[in-house]
Amino acid sequence: MILIHLPVFCLCELVSVTTLARHGERTSIIPLGIYTDPQDPQPGHLTELGLQMQYVLGKRIRDHYIKQNFFPEKYNSNNFYIRASPFPRTQQSAQAHVIGYFRDGTGPDNIHTFPIQTDLYEEEWLFTAHDACPRSLENKRLFKESTKYTEFMASLKPDFEEASAYFKTEINESNYHDANDELERKAYRGLITDEAEKKIAKAMNAAKMNTWFHQFDFENNVTVKMVAGILLGELFYENLNRDVSDYQHKTKTSDINAENPNDALRKVRLYLGHDINTWNLLNIFGNRTTHIPDYASSIITELHVENNEPFIQIYYVEEVPIDQSISLEKTWVPITPKGCPAHKCPLGTFQEQYRNYSVYKDKILEWREDICQFKDFLVPLPKTSYKGGPTNVILPLFTILAILFVAVVLITILTCCSKRQRKGGYQTLPDSSE
Numbered sequence: 552m553i554l555i556h557l558p559v560f561c562l563c564e565l566v567s568v569t570t571l572a573r574h575g576e577r578t579s580i581i582p583l584g585i586y587t588d589p590q591d592p593q594p595g596h597l598t599e600l601g602l603q604m605q606y607v608l609g610k611r612i613r614d615h616y617i618k619q620n621f622f623p624e625k626y627n628s629n630n631f632y633i634r635a636s637p638f639p640r641t642q643q644s645a646q647a648h649v650i651g652y653f654r655d656g657t658g659p660d661n662i663h664t665f666p667i668q669t670d671l672y673e674e675e676w677l678f679t680a681h682d683a684c685p686r687s688l689e690n691k692r693l694f695k696e697s698t699k700y701t702e703f704m705a706s707l708k709p710d711f712e713e714a715s716a717y718f719k720t721e722i723n724e725s726n727y728h729d730a731n732d733e734l735e736r737k738a739y740r741g742l743i744t745d746e747a748e749k750k751i752a753k754a755m756n757a758a759k760m761n762t763w764f765h766q767f768d769f770e771n772n773v774t775v776k777m778v779a780g781i782l783l784g785e786l787f788y789e790n791l792n793r794d795v796s797d798y799q800h801k802t803k804t805s806d807i808n809a810e811n812p813n814d815a816l817r818k819v820r821l822y823l824g825h826d827i828n829t830w831n832l833l834n835i836f837g838n839r840t841t842h843i844p845d846y847a848s849s850i851i852t853e854l855h856v857e858n859n860e861p862f863i864q865i866y867y868v869e870e871v872p873i874d875q876s877i878s879l880e881k882t883w884v885p886i887t888p889k890g891c892p893a894h895k896c897p898l899g900t901f902q903e904q905y906r907n908y909s910v911y912k913d914k915i916l917e918w919r920e921d922i923c924q925f926k927d928f929l930v931p932l933p934k935t936s937y938k939g940g941p942t943n944v945i946l947p948l949f950t951i952l953a954i955l956f957v958a959v960v961l962i963t964i965l966t967c968c969s970k971r972q973r974k975g976g977y978q979t980l981p982d983s984s985e
């Protein structure tokens with residue numbers, strides 16, 4: 552509270568906190584019956600565990616910042632912004648997360664309802680922003696017809712066959728995501744112990760990684776702009792610039808007074824999206840993660856102002872243990888985005904680095920017309936070979952061939968050298984006899 556009354560004397564202050572989180576655990580979109588629970592909700596909705604993950608994540612973040620008097624105990628919509636993509640799983644996640652913040656009757660008049668901002672599917676960028684481009688959807692279709700894609704799918708055939716036997720239903724390119732979801736749920740509960748089952752789980756996971764997640768080239772500024780431009784623009788430019796200018800205005804005019812709590816409060820923003828959102832940002836920041844981000848994984852950005860200079864600090868929560876006694880500091884890791892000198896990154900430095908990738912609200916239409924014309928959004932499948940079914944045979948074969956090759960080369964060299972040595976030996980004989 553002291554901080555709120557006397558911000559002018561504080562040289563270093565936390566100004567806003569933004570959380571971008573993946574939704575909590577959900578059931579598979581098409582249930583395949585390998586892992587189900589009598590409590591299971593409708594397909595694609597959050598499970599009991601998924602709700603708990605978001606509740607605990609919200610509670611943990613709230614407990615961390617409330618200790619610093621960052622925001623008041625009672626909910627206030629002027630300073631608490633919530634956005635979720637237009638799906639039940641993210642909407643439910645947003646609710647559970649905010650209830651974690653404002654539990655025990657701290658909601659408006661003890662009623663726990665919170666406004667959640669959302670857009671139409673076609674306009675929403677908290678999922679796959681590029682789906683707004685008809686051109687991009689067309690590319691996706693063409694990509695699926697390409698030789699690269701069909702060849703890759705063909706290479707998965709042995710895995711699909713094994714999975715089909717295991718699931719007792721056909722697993723193919725339309726439902727392997729669901730197979731992966733169910734196995735992930737089972738694995739999360741420590742219920743996968745059988746080696747054959749582990750192998751199938753691994754293969755389904757790799758299939759998803761190599762088709763869904765590797766469609767983007769993060770070295771290509773056009774691709775980056777397409778997949779995350781609006782998200783970057785809103786979170787790291789529009790919001791943060793406004794926060795800095797509000798903060799400077801407040802400190803300059805010293806118009807913070809206890810009678811006007813809205814003005815004195817700091818800002819919390821919550822974005823509930825998907826694995827693709829956290830995964831894209833991590834990759835854009837140069838953190839090339841090789842696995843699908845966990846349910847409720849999140850990227851937390853703090854904006855500070857120190858001696859009138861704004862800087863940001865970004866943290867990543869990889870997974871959310873549901874033991875409520877674990878603190879936020881125990882579950883997050885500091886991230887240093889590419890281009891930042893350290894974890895503590897001047898806002899200007901960060902913004903300079905990512906400016907070319909960002910799309911601003913007033914430019915969205917232009918962006919759609921412009922960037923949506925590109926034809927090569929979807930890049931070829933990963934250069935690294937898939938280590939599932941067929942490569943299991945090819946890889947050892949290659950290794951044996953490589954060893955044989957090296958052996959032959961060594962033998963040749965040795966034979967050649969020893970011959971030369973013998974030759975030399977003959978030559979030196981006369982010398983030594985001299």
Ligand SMILES: *[C@@H]1O[C@H](CO)[C@@H](O)[C@H](O)[C@H]1NC(C)=O
Binds near residue numbers: 724725
């Ligand atoms: C994939 O398998 C399901 C049954 O599990 C079937 O309904 C669907 O038509 C198949 N899709 C393709 C593209 O073969």
Ligand SMILES: *[C@@H]1O[C@H](CO)[C@@H](O)[C@H](O)[C@H]1NC(C)=O
Binds near residue numbers: 838869884885
């Ligand atoms: C990437 O993220 C991991 C945590 O997921 C972290 O340990 C690592 O330091 C990060 N690397 C960079 C370059 O930020």
Ligand SMILES: *[C@@H]1O[C@H](CO)[C@@H](O)[C@H](O)[C@H]1NC(C)=O
Binds near residue numbers: 903
């Ligand atoms: C942004 O684009 C401009 C011109 O297109 C280029 O000169 C500059 O190096 C780019 N910045 C970064 C950080 O890539």
Ligand SMILES: *[C@@H]1O[C@H](CO)[C@@H](O)[C@H](O)[C@H]1NC(C)=O
Binds near residue numbers: 773
């Ligand atoms: C994107 O990258 C290309 C080639 O690397 C470069 O010529 C172009 O200026 C970049 N555009 C922007 C907006 O950064």
